[in-house]
Amino acid sequence: MRQSMTLIPTLREVPADADVKSHQLLLRAGFIRQNASGVYSYLPLAKRVLVKIEAIVREEMDKAGAVELLMPALQQAELWQESGRWYSYGPELMRLKDRHEREFALGATHEEVITSLVRDEVKSYKRLPLTLYQIQTKFRDEKRPRFGLLRGREFIMKDAYSFHSSPESLADVYERIFTAYSNIFARCGLNYRAVIADSGAMGGKDTLEFMVLSDIGEDTIAYSDTSSYAANIEMAPVVAAYEKSDEAPRNLEKVKTENQKTIAEVSSFLQVNEMQCIKSLLFKIDGRPVLVLVRGDHEVNDIKLKNLFEATTVELAEAGETKEILGCEVGSVGPIGVKDVEIIADDAVKSIVNGVCGANEEHYHYVNVNPEKDFEAGRYADVRFIQEGDPSPDGQGNILFAKGIEVGHVFKLGTRYSEAMDAVYLDENGKSQPMIMGCYGIGVSRTLAAVAEQFNDDKGFVWPAAVAPYKVHLIAVNPKDEAQSSLSEELYEALGKNYEILFDDRHERAGVKFADADLIGIPVRVTVGKKAADGIVEVKNRKTGEVLEVQTNSLADTIKSLLGS
RNA sequence: CGGGAUGUAGCUCAGGUUGGUAGAGCACUAGCAUGGGGUGCUAGGGGUCGCAGGUUCAAUUCCUGUCAUCCCGACCA
The missing domain is CATH 3.40.50.800 (Anticodon-binding domain)
Structure with a gap:
């Protein structure tokens, strides 16, 4: 191509709106231009890179036995109503109406469309397994698009869906796709890692994310310093054994803690280690108040709460709500004397002896608090984030953190969609069974950005x-x-x-x-x-x-x- | 959705406090020179100062509202 005949509008100066390297360079080198927040045009150079990435994706997917098709981006509301996600997906799903006032959504993902297609066309176990994929533009009205192509509202994705008559078949295809993904990211030259992940709103279990290691990554990866263990911090279970001090429990005492609110303030005011404090936070889990207790030096992991309660929404109660329910400001919340509100405590809390917690009364805390004796937690569980230095969940080594950009995700979905949408087949005995599904995504435009992020120097791209x-x-x-x-x-x-x-x-x-x-x-x-x-x-x-x-x-x-x- | 910031030429920005119809550099057009690391000179084109109200004889400037964009947080296949 003659440069005089194509469009490569390079910029000498760094555009003011771009903060991260990939975004700056993609703009400066004339690869992309922004149209709206999170919406970009791919100029000729970017389009060529996309084509390269897509070719690698197609080659590896085809090799794994998947078949390409193309589904509509414009989808009827009825499909989403069938799966229930019309109501649960939230404002992130772009919705619109046609001239007849019929409701539609711009595809954020395609489980509904593919499930309805396969449901209508595949009726026998003889036609399974079947793995289909497409490369297409997805729409998600992100609350906060950012970092250029890394988190857009319109982006290119390769999504694949597999249908099975047995868990073994699903496991087999899941493995094949896993291998394909490893090949794809390796061929793109990326420094990536497959990590254990949360299935989020997709449902299902057995899910891995492919993360490109990068300081600007929005996810934190917890990995072992000695083994190959790596998990999204949201998911990494804490396996630490907490030792209970043999100190004799003393009697509960209420002390004045004028204006001391945070764990840091209270612990330094009372001259105790943060580990001796019980951090108490009021959450609303599916709208129901739940008091969550963790050790002062730990952080509550809302994903673990969500999974534990099998809930759809987990959010921290607002200050006003906390006051209404517990009668005090958030800085003075504690579990003692709390009635009618479920209490769940992290395992670490159980071994606190003569600890400190809020008194549910402004400017007062309790000291010499002993769990079981002074309050009862409804249950103890692992509800905190793993921390650097914690033992690795696989028993080998200790945990370190790294940041990652999620470029791929593989799921064993199970029958969540096939049951909701009645995608069934007849088995060898003529019996109707829901199809077992898997789904597998790669952010194609995000992969472009990840490569851009990883391969550059002070002069530009490499x-x-x-x-x-x-x-x-x-x-x-x-x-x-x-x-x-x-x-x-x-x-x-x-x-x-x-x-x-x-x-x-x-x-x-x-x-x-x-x-x-x-x-x-x-x-x-x-x-x-x-x-x-x-x-x-x-x-x-x-x-x-x-x-x-x-x-x-x-x-x-x-x-x-x-x-x- | 909460907090912060910014909207003036294609890009990066000045001007505003002290209201009087707008500037620089880069980019663009024409010409001449130059031709191995963002060249020089000359002459040009390009802006409803985000939008809408208000105050005023007069608003890019002051006031109110609104929209957009970016950052932090919350959120998030």
């Missing part, structure tokens, strides 16, 4: 060859020079037969072309300059910056070795 928009960037330093012009045209023609090549034929200064080339980040740069008349050109490796002068007759070999390594 695309891995597998997803680079072009393999070779040919530059004619001075197109007005006859020798340079004719040699570059000749090379453009010749190299174009074997490589995707971008030819900078613009009448720009050399400096502008070099700066743009560095910014765009194509792996190999071929510069036709002063020595053109002697048949000598310059080959530069974008990644290493290494420059070679080569005769045109050995150019092909040089490029080949550069792209091969």
Whole structure:
């Protein structure tokens, strides 16, 4: 492609609205432009990278036995009403009406559409298993789109769904897709990790997320420093054994703690370790108040609460509600004397001896608090976030944290949708059974952003060859020079037969072309300059910056070795 | 949804406190020169100052509202 004929609007300055590297560079190098918050146009270069990623995805999915189709983005409300998600999905689902006032949604995901399709077309166990996938634009009205392509409201996703007549078959396909995903992210050059995850609103269990390690990641990964264990912090179970001090329990005592509210304030005021404090938070679980207790140095994990209570919503009660229910400000909440409100305590709380907690009375706390003796928790469970230094759940090593960008997710869905939508088949005995399902997603546009985030230097992008928009960037330093012009045209023609090549034929200064080339980040740069008349050109490796002068007759070999390594 | 910030040319920003119909750099157009790391000179084009009200003889500037965008948090296949 001649650069004079395509659209690559590079920017010299960093756009004010972009904070993260991938977003800045995608804008500066002319890959994307924003239309609305979380909505972008993919310009020619970005489109080429998307095509590369999609090709890798298709190849690996096909290899795993999945078949591509394409479903509508515009979906009838009835389907979502059938699964129940019309009501449970919330405002994130973009809803609209047609001219007849019929309700529709823009597809945030496609379980409903695919389940209805397969339900109507597949009736026998003989047709199972079946794995279908598509690459399509998804719409989610995110509360807060951010980081450019990393969290948009309109984004490209590869979503796959599998249908089975047995859990074994599901396990088999799940494994195959897992392998496909590992191949896909490895081929994109990404530094990723598969981690144990929460199934969230999807339902189901056995779910893994593919995380690209990055400081700007929105998820925290808890991983073992010695084994391969890795989990989303939301899910990592705490297996710490809490030792109970053999100190003799003393008698409960109420003390004045004027204006001391936070755990830090109270513990320093009373001269006790934060570990001795009982942090008490009032939650509303499916609207019902529940008092949750954790040790002062721990944090409540609302995902664990949600799973424990099999609830749909878990939220911290607002200050006003807390006052209404417990009669005090949030800084003075405690479990002692609380009636009519369920109390759940983290396992760590049980081994606190002579601890401290709020007195449900402004400016007062209790000291010498002993669980069981001074209050009864309805139950004890693991309801806190794992922390760095905690033992790894697999028993090997200790936990460390890393940030990750979720680029893929595989689920064993089970029969949640097939039961709700009556997707059944007849088994060998002619008996009707709900199909067992799996679903598997890859954020394609997010993967583009993740690669962009991972592969750049201070000058611009450094695309891995597998997803680079072009393999070779040919530059004619001075197109007005006859020798340079004719040699570059000749090379453009010749190299174009074997490589995707971008030819900078613009009448720009050399400096502008070099700066743009560095910014765009194509792996190999071929510069036709002063020595053109002697048949000598310059080959530069974008990644290493290494420059070679080569005769045109050995150019092909040089490029080949550069792209091969 | 809570907190914060910002909306002036395609981009990055000044101007505003002290109201008088708008500027710089980059980009763009034309010409000349230049031609290996964002070149120089000359001459140009481009803005309902986010939008709507209000105050005023007069509002980009002051007041109110509203919308948009970004950041933090909450939220989130």
